[in-house]
Amino acid sequence: MSTNLSPVQVATPGRKPVISREDIMTAALKLVGPHRSVSSLSLREVAREAGIAPNSFYRQFRDMDELAVALIERAGESLRQIIGEARQRATSDRSVVRGSVEAFMEQLHTDDRLLQILLREGTVGSDAFKQAVDRQLNFFEEELKLDLIRLAEANKTGLFEPALTAKAITRLVFTMGATAMDLPQDKYAELTEQVVLMVRMIVTGTQTLAVTGAPDR
Template sequence: MPQPTPLRPPQPRAAPGQPGRKPQISREDLIAAALRLLGPHRSVSTLSLREVAREADIAPNSFYRHFRDMDALAIALIELGGRSLRTIIREARLRLRPGRSVIRTSIQTFMEQLDADERLLHILLREGNVGSDAYKAAVERELRTFEEELCADLVRLSEAGGRPIHAPALVATAMTRLVFAMAATAIDLPRERRGEVVEQMVQMLRMIMEGAHVLAEREER
């Protein structure tokens, strides 16, 4: 099983030699400052602009050079988490070994990210439920991107395996929503209990897939 790759947040640049606030700061510095303030049980919606500015060691007004407001920063964090996680899952599939289940490998890789780097994945899992409307819309966009990529994978695997699949886009939606809903619950569980959640997800996803194959085969009769 490939080792989990941490969802790496942008690394802040070194502070200048002179004491006091930084004369210049990048968008990535602000993102990194916000991530340092977040934890497993703290939503991005609880962060204040002044708090992020203080962590980044800048004057609050300097924040607006890179983000319109805190909503814009939060959406950038959500988008970063989505891109990073998609890359990790994609790489895990590319490294898939013969005889390994695509479903199990993908789910295990996904769940291992809860421990590899909690902040970015936790943002994705939590903000879709407790964030503002803007945050929820950003999470929804990331989920739809996941679904589009998964749909393409399902069609490719179906053709390679010689088994048709019914409504692959709907199947991708069902699988994505199931995984994210169960993972949002799993982040609050002790690590030793997460294995149970993995097994449940694998079985449920296999049931969805088998049902989609059966429906497609019935349509062809």
């Protein structure tokens, strides 16, 4: 007597039979933190955390560099949405500064690992990681530039070199955010106020230069 059995997928105990890019990215995020960058992870570590054989990793990513870039891009998209919503609620240059900086610092305060990747890989990662972070910063700068122009027109204030102003603000906030990762959380409020003040100084400077013109170089 013969019995026809339907084929079943047999998985190694403790390992998933099917894995997605999202599963691997989630596993990598569990391993990183304020003091552990994605560039320090090994493929075997991520595979073990995801519950897959190392060879299964290659079905979704060419290598660890591609995984890191995917995480950096995800981080940039997530943070741009959060800060963009804060800027859209703003009605003046003062409120757009405070709202944007507070939204940024609140994400850092919540131990957002995606944000930590974005901040850390721009300084300690490989050239590929740094270029990926720089692309995300360029996106931030372009969106901020458009908002600065919108607010300047609405409030009848001048705006000198919008692109350069947006770059100065973006790079300042991200640099201070990277500093904040190494500070105790009870220092965040003080640092937030400092960053708000520094950004306002940049905005005041660009409004002044719009009236007086660029200084002689």
